[in-house]
Amino acid sequence: MARLAQTAGLTDIQEEILATVRTFVDKEIIPHAQTLEHGDTYPADIVEGMKEMGLFGLTIPEEYGGLGESLLTYALVVEQIARGWMSVSGVINTHFIVAHMLKQHGTPEQKEKYLPRMAAGEVRGSFSMSEPELGSDVAAIRTRAVKGDSGYTINGQKMWLTNGGTSNLTAVLVKTDEGADKPHQNLTTFLVEKPEGYGEVLPGLTIPGKIDKMGYKGVDTTEMVFDGFEIAADQILGGVSGQGFRHMMDGVEVGRVNVAARACGIAIRSFELAIDYAQQRKTFGKAIAEHQAIAFKLAEMATKVEAAHLMMVNAARLKDSGQRNDVEAGMAKLIASEYCAEVTQEAFRIHGGYGYSKEYEIERLMREAPFLLIGEGTSEIQKTIISRGLLREYQSRG
Numbered sequence: 001m002a003r004l005a006q007t008a009g010l011t012d013i014q015e016e017i018l019a020t021v022r023t024f025v026d027k028e029i030i031p032h033a034q035t036l037e038h039g040d041t042y043p044a045d046i047v048e049g050m051k052e053m054g055l056f057g058l059t060i061p062e063e064y065g066g067l068g069e070s071l072l073t074y075a076l077v078v079e080q081i082a083r084g085w086m087s088v089s090g091v092i093n094t095h096f097i098v099a100h101m102l103k104q105h106g107t108p109e110q111k112e113k114y115l116p117r118m119a120a121g122e123v124r125g126s127f128s129m130s131e132p133e134l135g136s137d138v139a140a141i142r143t144r145a146v147k148g149d150s151g152y153t154i155n156g157q158k159m160w161l162t163n164g165g166t167s168n169l170t171a172v173l174v175k176t177d178e179g180a181d182k183p184h185q186n187l188t189t190f191l192v193e194k195p196e197g198y199g200e201v202l203p204g205l206t207i208p209g210k211i212d213k214m215g216y217k218g219v220d221t222t223e224m225v226f227d228g229f230e231i232a233a234d235q236i237l238g239g240v241s242g243q244g245f246r247h248m249m250d251g252v253e254v255g256r257v258n259v260a261a262r263a264c265g266i267a268i269r270s271f272e273l274a275i276d277y278a279q280q281r282k283t284f285g286k287a288i289a290e291h292q293a294i295a296f297k298l299a300e301m302a303t304k305v306e307a308a309h310l311m312m313v314n315a316a317r318l319k320d321s322g323q324r325n326d327v328e329a330g331m332a333k334l335i336a337s338e339y340c341a342e343v344t345q346e347a348f349r350i351h352g353g354y355g356y357s358k359e360y361e362i363e364r365l366m367r368e369a370p371f372l373l374i375g376e377g378t379s380e381i382q383k384t385i386i387s388r389g390l391l392r393e394y395q396s397r398g
């Protein structure tokens with residue numbers, strides 16, 4: 001992209017990483033995305049390529065074998081990858097969130113145990129808050145861990161685990177009996193090690209199978225059923241129970257920047273396809289781009305791409321500077337996902353009937369965009385977070 005979605009003030013290393021990823025996306029992802037997605041095929045070769053580039057350890061500190069890069073670098077990489085195929089960014093996203101939670105909240109032993117193998121892509125992370133009866137209302141979690149003499153026993157059902165079958169380390173948020181008044185203070189994150197695959201993968205732990213989705217194919221999304229699953233107390237993230245909600249919300253905050261970045265990537269690709277098609281397709285004796293109605297669509301799409309990119313970059317930089325970014329990440333996620341849905345829709349319209357054909361990439365992008373309105377918190381939840389933050393900040397003195 002020559003002009004849109006540029007980022008000022010990047011270091012030489014960031015520029016170099018992005019150039020490498022962009023080339024990888026153009027050569028190894030875009031040409032295969034349609035076929036893999038239509039076949040619901042896991043992109044094993046692409047994942048191997050990402051491992052070789054060190055992308056699984058992009059944000060993991062150098063002392064644990066990672067590249068020690070910032071959230072901004074990660075978000076810009078994700079934007080590029082989603083421009084190629086969103087499912088590939090889904091493979092690394094949950095991994096990145098779990099690595100972030102371990103880096104920020106893990107005990108020294110947990111960091112030592114997992115981060116080096118996560119950086120190498122040997123341990124791959126997924127995370128689980130949602131259950132069949134709740135998603136937005138995280139504090140209402142029912143899956144329960146009960147403390148016994150030699151550890152905890154977990155019972156309950158989790159839902160919507162991205163990479164649930166292909167990961168081997170899942171950060172799971174469950175209810176524990178802390179006796180606290182507020183429900184969210186009775187939640188604990190467990191680090192569940194498990195083999196990859198489906199069925200009863202460990203005694204008392206079943207991954208039933210892939211959920212058949214509208215889009216976002218190739219990457220697996222699963223349930224996770226606990227039935228008397230035994231786990232040691234030292235698998236509690238950070239070693240202390242009752243802190244899980246805080247840990248997960250920190251993970252989700254960086255996850256929201258990541259979802260915003262994905263939305264930017266899909267919107268960029270939709271714009272690229274639309275502006276190309278609009279110059280080739282002729283109606284009434286001229287290219288459709290020469291009809292003002294279409295030219296204006298392109299102008300509006302590009303403006304939305306630019307605005308979303310800048311807000312996403314701002315939210316990432318804020319977090320990198322050590323400040324809380326709940327409001328800014330919420331705003332970036334809200335605007336980027338809503339604009340992404342609008343931009344893909346306009347690109348689809350510009351393609352006329354061909355946009356409805358599975359031969360054209362825009363058909364896939366149209367099915368990918370809606371997920372971003374839901375994942376890591378719906379638009380309504382982002383508005384709740386943003387307004388709460390603003391009301392805290394702008395308290396009335398009257």
Ligand SMILES: Cc1cc2nc3c(=O)[nH]c(=O)nc-3n(C[C@H](O)[C@H](O)[C@H](O)COP(=O)(O)OP(=O)(O)OC[C@H]3O[C@@H](n4cnc5c(N)ncnc54)[C@H](O)[C@@H]3O)c2cc1C
Nearest residue numbers: 127128129130134135136160161162374375376377378380
């Ligand atoms: C493909 C896919 C992958 C996913 N991957 C993961 C994952 O890896 N890990 C994980 O934990 N979860 C994952 N999720 C779950 C996702 O985070 C939830 O679906 C999402 O948070 C919404 O929750 P819900 O589906 O239960 O909707 P609900 O919470 O039931 O919401 C339904 C509707 O009501 C609205 N609503 C709810 N509460 C309010 C309110 N207070 N005010 C106004 N409106 C409200 C919502 O905005 C929405 O429109 C995934 C979901 C999908 C579809």
